[in-house]
Structures are given as C-alpha cells and as structure tokens.
Amino acid sequence: MRRPSLVTIALVPVLLGLMGNLVMGTVKVPDRARLWVWVATALLVVAAVGIEVRRSRPGGWAGQAGIGVDAAASQLAVAVRTQWRQEEERRQVHTPFPLAVRWHAVPDALMDHWANICRVPAGVGAGSLELTGQLDRIVEIYRRIPSGRLVILGRAGSGKTVLALRLVLDLLDVWTTGDPVPVIFSLGSWNPSTASLREWLCDRLVRDYPGLVAPGPAGMSLAAKLVNDHRILPVLDGFDEIATGLHGKALTALSAATAMPLLLTSRPQEYRAAVAAGAAVLTGAAGVELADLTPADLADYLPLTTRRAGTGSGTTTVWDPVLACLRDRPSSLATANLAAVLSTPLMIGLARTIYSDNPDRDPAVLLDTHQFGTATALEDHLLGAFVPAAYQHSWLHLPAGHRRARGYELERAQRWLGYIAHHLDRLNSRDLAWWQLGKTLPLLEILPLGMIVMIVCMLAGIVVTLPFWLVNELPGGYGGEFAVGLLGGLQAALLLGNTYSFMLSFPDLVQPGRVQRPTSGTTKIVLAGVVIGFVAGILIWLLNDNLESAMQAGLAGGLAFGLVSGLGGFEGPVDIKAAPSPWDLLITDRRKAALQALGWWLAAGLMLGLGSVLELDSGFGYAFGLLFGYGLWHLVGNSVWVRWVVFARFWLPLGGRLPWAVMAFLDDAHQRGVLRQTGPVYQFRHARLQDHLAGHYRNTKHHRQLASDQGRSRLAVLTALADEDAAH
Numbered sequence: 001m002r003r004p005s006l007v008t009i010a011l012v013p014v015l016l017g018l019m020g021n022l023v024m025g026t027v028k029v030p031d032r033a034r035l036w037v038w039v040a041t042a043l044l045v046v047a048a049v050g051i052e053v054r055r056s057r058p059g060g061w062a063g064q065a066g067i068g069v070d071a072a073a074s075q076l077a078v079a080v081r082t083q084w085r086q087e088e089e090r091r092q093v094h095t096p097f098p099l100a101v102r103w104h105a106v107p108d109a110l111m112d113h114w115a116n117i118c119r120v121p122a123g124v125g126a127g128s129l130e131l132t133g134q135l136d137r138i139v140e141i142y143r144r145i146p147s148g149r150l151v152i153l154g155r156a157g158s159g160k161t162v163l164a165l166r167l168v169l170d171l172l173d174v175w176t177t178g179d180p181v182p183v184i185f186s187l188g189s190w191n192p193s194t195a196s197l198r199e200w201l202c203d204r205l206v207r208d209y210p211g212l213v214a215p216g217p218a219g220m221s222l223a224a225k226l227v228n229d230h231r232i233l234p235v236l237d238g239f240d241e242i243a244t245g246l247h248g249k250a251l252t253a254l255s256a257a258t259a260m261p262l263l264l265t266s267r268p269q270e271y272r273a274a275v276a277a278g279a280a281v282l283t284g285a286a287g288v289e290l291a292d293l294t295p296a297d298l299a300d301y302l303p304l305t306t307r308r309a310g311t312g313s314g315t316t317t318v319w320d321p322v323l324a325c326l327r328d329r330p331s332s333l334a335t336a337n338l339a340a341v342l343s344t345p346l347m348i349g350l351a352r353t354i355y356s357d358n359p360d361r362d363p364a365v366l367l368d369t370h371q372f373g374t375a376t377a378l379e380d381h382l383l384g385a386f387v388p389a390a391y392q393h394s395w396l397h398l399p400a401g402h403r404r405a406r407g408y409e410l411e412r413a414q415r416w417l418g419y420i421a422h423h424l425d426r427l428n429s430r431d432l433a434w435w436q437l438g439k440t441l442p443l444l445e446i447l448p449l450g451m452i453v454m455i456v457c458m459l460a461g462i463v464v465t466l467p468f469w470l471v472n473e474l475p476g477g478y479g480g481e482f483a484v485g486l487l488g489g490l491q492a493a494l495l496l497g498n499t500y501s502f503m504l505s506f507p508d509l510v511q512p513g514r515v516q517r518p519t520s521g522t523t524k525i526v527l528a529g530v531v532i533g534f535v536a537g538i539l540i541w542l543l544n545d546n547l548e549s550a551m552q553a554g555l556a557g558g559l560a561f562g563l564v565s566g567l568g569g570f571e572g573p574v575d576i577k578a579a580p581s582p583w584d585l586l587i588t589d590r591r592k593a594a595l596q597a598l599g600w601w602l603a604a605g606l607m608l609g610l611g612s613v614l615e616l617d618s619g620f621g622y623a624f625g626l627l628f629g630y631g632l633w634h635l636v637g638n639s640v641w642v643r644w645v646v647f648a649r650f651w652l653p654l655g656g657r658l659p660w661a662v663m664a665f666l667d668d669a670h671q672r673g674v675l676r677q678t679g680p681v682y683q684f685r686h687a688r689l690q691d692h693l694a695g696h697y698r699n700t701k702h703h704r705q706l707a708s709d710q711g712r713s714r715l716a717v718l719t720a721l722a723d724e725d726a727a728h
Contacts, residue, residue, distance in 0.1 A: 070177055072212065072222045073231050077181045079209055081172040084165055084184070087677060090670070092349075093162060096304040098135050099345050100297050101159040103152070105131040106287035110151070110275060116284045119146045131288050138163060139170040147284035148233070148261025153268045154290030156688050157346025160265040163290070164235050167263065171233070180233040180261065181226070186678055187264075188241030188430045192249040197257055201227050201234060208679030210580065230260060239266035239274075241687060243428055247274035255283040292343035295326045301348070306356035318355060322363050334367040337375045341382070346686050350382040353673065354389040361389075383692040387414055390672040408665070416665060417674065418697025419657045421684065425694045432675070432682040434582055434663065435589075435640040438647030449646055583663060585680040590641040 067075075088094070105128075111117070118126040133141040142150055154160045168182040175181070183205070190200050205223040206213045212223035226232050242250050251274040254264065264282065268289065275281050302319040326335050341347050355363040365371065372378045391410050424432060426440040438446075580588070652658040659665045666682055669675045674689075675682045684690035 067214070067216075067222070069216060069222070069225055069229060069231060072216065073181050073226060074177060076183070076209060076212070076226070077172055077175050080181060080183055081169065083679075084169055088165060088169065090673065091162075091676065092673075093165075097301075098162075098166075099159070099293065099301060099348065101135040101163055101293075101345065102291045103131075103133060103154075103163075103288040104291060106151070106153060106289050110153070110272065110281055111287045112281050112284055117145060117147050117149075117286050119284075129286065131286060133288075135163065135166055138167045139174075141288075142167060142171075142263070145286050147286075149282065149285035150263045151271065151282055151285050151287040152263065152265045152290065153271055153287060154265070155267060155344070157344035157686060158290040158292075159345040160290065161237055162345060164237050164263060164265055168235055180231050182233040182235055184235045184237055184678070186241075186430060186683065187236045187238045187250075190242060190250065192242075192246055192253045197253050197260075198224075198227050201232065204679075205232070208580075234260070234262045236262060236264045238430070238687075239264055240270035241430055242270075247271075248277040251275070251278055251280075251282060255280060258283050293345070293348065294343075295323070295330070295339055298326065298342055298348070299323045302352070302356065305352045307359070318359075318363055322367065325367060333373075334369050337369075337372065337378055338366050340375045341378045346688065347379065347382055350386045354382065354385045358389055358392060380692070383689060384696070386689065387417060387674060387693070390669075390674050408659075408668070412659070413665075413669075414693075415656070415697070415700075416658055417669065418693045418700070419652075421690045421694035422697045424684075424690060430683050430687060430690065431678070432666070432684075433680070434586060434648065434666075435644060437652065437658070437662070438643065441647070441651075445651070449651060452646075580680045581677065582680050582682060583667065586641065586644065586663060593641050 105111075114126040114128055115124070117129070120126045129144050131141055131144070142148075152160050152163060164184060168184055171179075171182045185201065185204050189204075190197075195203070202221065202223045205227070206221070209223075212221060212226070214222050216222040216225040218225065220228070236254075239247070239250065247270055251271075254262070264285070281287075302323065303317045306317050306319065308317055322338070325332075326339055329335050330339070342351060351363065351366075355361050366378060366381075372381055388410055391408060391413050420432060423437065423440050424430065427436065648658060648662045649660065653660045653662070666675060670677055670682060674685055676685055677683075684693070
C-alpha cells in the first residue's frame with residue numbers, strides 16, 4: 001500500500017487543529033473573515049486529495065521517470081543471481097561437491113493429465129515425458145514440460161530447497177531478455193483466504209526488492225506489471241508450511257492461475273492431503289519425488305569433508321570405520337538406523353558440521369545402539385548437537401565486508417535461538433523479521449512500554465520548550481509563551497503515546513520504510529508545500545483583523561511546511577539490483593524516520609526564527625510545541641525502528657530473552673549456518689531445526705519453572721519447620 005505524502009500528513013494536523021479550535025472557541029475569527037476560513041479549509045482538503053490522486057498515477061507527483069519492464073526484469077535477474085549465489089556459498093552446497101540429489105516421476109494420481117501438461121489441442125493425444133533426473137539436469141528436465149508447471153515432492157530435509165535454488169541459478173546463467181525471471185518465494189507466509197496469489201507475489205517482490213514499487217506502465221507498480229505479464233517465474237518453496245487448514249484453498253488458487261508457470265515444493269503428506277481434500281491435483285503440473293541418498297553416496301561424499309588421519313598409503317578419515325560398517329553389515333540395527341537417518345542432505349549436513357569439522361568428536365558413536373536405539377533418537381541427537389558444534393569456536397574469520405563474528409557462550413546462544421524459534425512458532429511463521437520481534441508479547445507487557453514512551457515524549461516536550469521560554473523571558477519577550485508552547489508539546493506527546501501504545505498492540509500497521517534517492521519532482525513538491533503551508537498559516541494565525549500579521553504568519557508556516565514537504569522527494573525509486581539485507585532495511589528505516597523528524601524540527605526552528613523577527617503573538621508558542629511533537633510522532637509513531645529499539649534493544653534483552661546486540665547475533669548465526677537469509681528476513685537452516693529448538697526452549701522453561709516451584713515449596717517447608725521449632 002502506498003503511503004500518504006508528507007504534504008498530506010502535514011495538512012491533517014492543521015485541519016484537525018483548526019476544526020478543534022473553532023469548536024472550542026480558542027480561535028476568534030471575525031465574522032467577515034469566516035467565509036475566507038471555510039474557503040481556505042476547502043482548498044486544503046482539495047489539495048490533499050489532489051496530491052494523493054496525482055501521486056497514484058504513473059510518473060505523477062513524485063516525478064519518477066520510471067524504467068521499462070525489460071530493464072526492470074534485467075535488474076531483478078542480477079539481484080536474484082547475486083543474492084542466491086552468496087547464500088549457496090554460505091550453505092557449502094559445492095564444498096566439496098553437491099550431493100547426488102536424484103528424483104523420479106510421481107504416480108499418475110498426483111499429476112494432471114499429460115494432455116494438459118503438454119498443452120496439446122483438444123482431441124490430440126499426448127505421451128508421457130521422461131522426468132527422471134539428478135541435480136545437474138534440473139533445467140533440462142524443467143524445460144521438457146510445456147506448461148512450465150512442476151511439483152517437487154520430498155520428505156523433510158530431502159533437498160527440495162537446494163534443488164529449487166539450483167534451478168533458479170542455472171536458469172539465470174542462461175537468462176536472456178524476454179525470459180521470465182525465476183524468483184524464490186517462501187510460501188509459508190501466504191494466506192489464500194486473505195490475499196490472492198498475484199497480490200501476495202507482488203507484496204513479496206516489493207518487500208524483497210523495494211525498487212519494484214516504482215510506477216510502471218498501465219498505472220501499476222513494476223512488481224505488479226512483471227507478475228501480470230508473466231515475467232516472473234515463481235519458485236514457491238514450502239507448500240507444506242502453509243497454515244493448517246489452508247492447503248486445499250492454496251492448491252485451488254494455484255490451479256486457477258493456469259497461465260502462470262511455476263515450481264512448487266512440498267512434503268508428500270501435505271500435498272497428497274490437499275489433493276484428496278480438493279479431489280484435484282495442480283492443474284497442468286507434472287510431478288517428481290526426491291529419492292533417498294544411498295550408502296554409496298555417503299562413501300563418496302563424507303570422507304572428503306574432513307582431513308586425513310595418518311600418512312602414506314594407509315591414510316584414513318574418521319568416517320572410514322563408519323562407512324565400512326554401513327558397507328559390510330547393512331542388516332544390523334545400528335547400520336540400518338544410521339543409513340535411514342543419513343539418507344537426506346539435511347542430516348548429512350548436520351553430521352558433517354558435528355563430526356567432520358570437529359576433530360575431537362568421533363562419528364563412530366552414531367553406531368552405539370545403547371545411546372541411539374532408533375532412527376528417531378539418532379535424528380534428535382544430530383539436531384540437538386548441531387548448535388553446540390556451530391558455536392564450538394569462540395570466533396570465526398569472515399569474508400571481507402562482513403562483521404567479525406563474536407564469541408557467544410553456548411548456553412546463552414541456545415537460549416536466545418530457542419526463544420526466537422518459540423517466537424516464530426507462536427507467529428506460525430518461518431520468517432524471522434526483525435520488526436516483528438515484539439509481536440508475540442502479551443498485552444500486559446506492551447501497555448507499560450507504551451506508557452514509558454509517552455512519558456519520555458512528554459519530558460522531551462517540556463525540555464524543548466524551556467529554551468523558548470527563557471528567550472521570551474528576556475526584556476521585550478512574551479512570558480506566556482512557555483505555557484502555550486508547553487501545552488502544545490504535551491498535547492502532541494500525549495497523542496504520540498496513545499498512538500504508539502495502539503501500534504505496539506497491532507505491529508502490522510507500520511512496516512519498515514526506506515530512504516531513497518531524490519527525484520526530479522522535488523522542486524515541485526517544495527513549491528506545493530509552500531503554497532499549501534501559506535494557506536494553512538493564514539488559517540492558524542487568523543486571530544484578528546490584522547491582515548499584515550496574518551500574511552506574515554502564513555509566510556512562516558508556508559516555508560516551514562514547504563521544507564517538510566520537500567523531504568518527500570527522497571521517496572523515489574531505488575536501484576532494483578540493491579536487494580536489502582536485514583541490516584540494510586534496519587538502517588534505512590532508521591534514516592527515513594530521522595529524516596522526517598528532522599524536517600519537522602527544522603520547520604519548528606524556522607518558525608521560531610521568523611516568529612521572533614516578525615514578533616508574532618502567543619499562539620506561535622503553541623504551534624511550535626505542536627510541530628516539535630509531530631516531529632517526535634514521525635520519529636517514533638511512524639517508524640518500526642523505534643519499536644525495534646524498545647523491544648529488541650531494551651525490553652527483551654533486559655529479561656535475558658535476547659542479546660543486547662540482536663542484529664550482530666543474528667548475523668553471526670547466519671555466518672555459522674544456523675540461520676539462512678531470504679531477502680530482508682532470516683529463517684532457520686531448516687524447519688525441523690526451528691521446531692527442535694522451540695521444543696527444547698519450552699521444555700527448558702518448563703523445567704526451570706518446576707525447579708523454581710519446588711524451591712519455593714522446600715523453602716516454605718523449611719520456614720514452617722523453623723517456626724514450629726521456635727514455638728517449642
């Protein structure tokens with residue numbers, strides 16, 4: 001949704017203040033000037049509506065020249081390729097080489113008719129396609145499908161996401177102008193009951209690549225134009241992660257978009273259940289299912305992930321004894337369990353981190369049936385040992401351009417990661433968005449925070465009026481300015497505190513903003529702000545018949561509002577290739593909030609100077625306080641950065657639920673492979689890891705509560721015994 005311009009935002013408090021003052025009778029308007037007041041008010045309303053209508057048109061008020069769809073697609077292709085190549089390197093997909101992910105066609109009951117898949121005319125028969133393949137042939141297999149619609153099924157950790165990532169990068173390697181740009185979307189956040197597929201795709205594109213919010217042809221954003229013109233190939237990862245009960249609706253919505261090529265990944269159970277519930281498969285889609293890795297794949301891969309032990313021709317690795325058991329005794333309980341567990345890339349990746357990267361640990365323990373009698377016990381062990389293995393080093397050497405990793409105590413890191421996983425579970429989400437870290441807090445915690453913010457803003461309103469009062473207490477000044485200025489500041493602070501408390505309860509009302517480059521329409525916006533502010537100033541200062549005083553006040557107000565409105569020129573298009581990271585989005589939201597607040601404070605300072613020169617009356621102090629208060633409103637109420645500071649940098653660390661340097665910790669966890677990055681949000685390496693950490697956090701919290709209750713019970717017993725002894 002497009003935000004209102006700063007000019008419109010400036011008009012709203014003016015109109016509300018004018019109507020409130022007229023009702024309360026605090027502004028005395030002569031009868032002969034009353035008509036002009038209402039005419040000016042109508043002009044302000046028309047101006048506000050006109051500005052918003054103008055801004056909604058392509059190339060409108062913001063003066064955006066816009067770029068063509070082909071240029072936007074080319075820039076998007078560069079951004080997607082750069083983003084996912086870096087992520088693939090962090091996941092060590094090619095170190096030492098990619099695992100042998102293979103697949104075969106699913107049963108016909110999970111695929112559409114071959115005639116629909118092959119897009120043949122009615123009455124023309126169509127034969128089946130050969131879909132069997134492996135990782136390095138994914139583009140070849142996909143291009144055999146005329147409909148461009150493919151479903152990839154596989155159990156948890158089987159490599160669906162890696163396969164989707166490989167398809168995207170391989171397609172981008174041969175991408176040419178006119179081809180659709182493959183983009184990965186995490187499907188778990190989609191609610192088909194509230195947003196259509198195209199709306200959701202556009203929203204995700206704008207979030208991950210903000211330059212696409214710029215207006216394109218036909219009066220729509222570049223994101224909407226690319227989606228509607230089928231210039232995006234959606235790679236929809238995680239159909240199984242959609243909220244329970246919505247899989248059938250989601251499959252129906254995907255089937256309805258028959259003209260849209262796409263790739264969909266899912267666990268088999270959820271997809272089969274959705275097909276059974278809706279009695280239909282994904283229209284026009286072929287299907288494949290990933291196969292398990294074999295002991296031979298392990299023998300080729302695992303020894304190359306660790307260093308050799310010994311010298312000469314008899315050199316071995318820590319994995320050789322384990323692999324020998326898998327080869328020589330395949331029917332034993334220990335080897336059967338281990339072969340079943342190490343049949344997916346996820347578990348192999350965890351085992352590699354735990355044992356290959358740590359010379360002090362011996363993977364032979366995985367064959368101990370006393371510790372791990374079942375395959376489930378082995379999986380729990382690998383999931384539980386992964387985080388300690390990832391944090392076994394106190395520091396890491398990071399690539400150039402990254403922050404150096406910090407040392408974290410394992411117990412604290414596990415607690416913080418557990419709280420984050422628990423937080424995401426309560427949100428029913430896989431996306432870790434920094435601006436939503438306080439979203440699951442109970443109302444009893446949110447309300448005190450809102451009150452604290454309100455008190456701080458009221459104190460700021462008092463402090464900012466003190467210099468103004470001192471200046472006006474000098475000979476020739478107006479002693480009443482302190483009272484009226486203080487009143488304005490406190491009123492604005494009160495409004496801010498209440499607004500902020502409300503927005504803390506409903507965090508989705510405000511989303512991160514970003515500072516963007518100035519556009520060619522900045523001058524027009526400044527002039528428009530001056531004109532509108534001039535009219536607003538006349539309305540505010542029209543207290544008597546002194547036309548000269550009213551014109552002077554209008555000039556001051558016009559210049560002030562023009563200055564604020566001119567900052568709207570920084571909301572032009574950004575480079576589409578500059579896909580934001582979580583750090584980038586945090587920094588730019590902070591900059592935008594500070595820039596908008598600075599505009600209001602400069603406007604307040606400008607009115608202060610002009611008011612002193614023109615010797616305006618005591619109503620000026622009230623307006624000055626309001627301007628400063630609305631500057632605070634832009635800095636606090638209209639920015640998620642302050643909410644981030646309140647929650648993630650103060651309240652949650654104060655209770656030990658998060659570290660004080662949250663973003664540094666998340667970035668460090670990303671570098672260690674515990675988290676992965678998807679656009680401006682983080683995700684856990686895998687959904688199973690998130691579920692494991694969340695469950696461990698809840699169990700630990702429960703045990704701590706039990707221990708605390710037991711401690712209080714023992715203390716009560718000891719106290720009672722002591723009292724009894726004292727009585728005797």
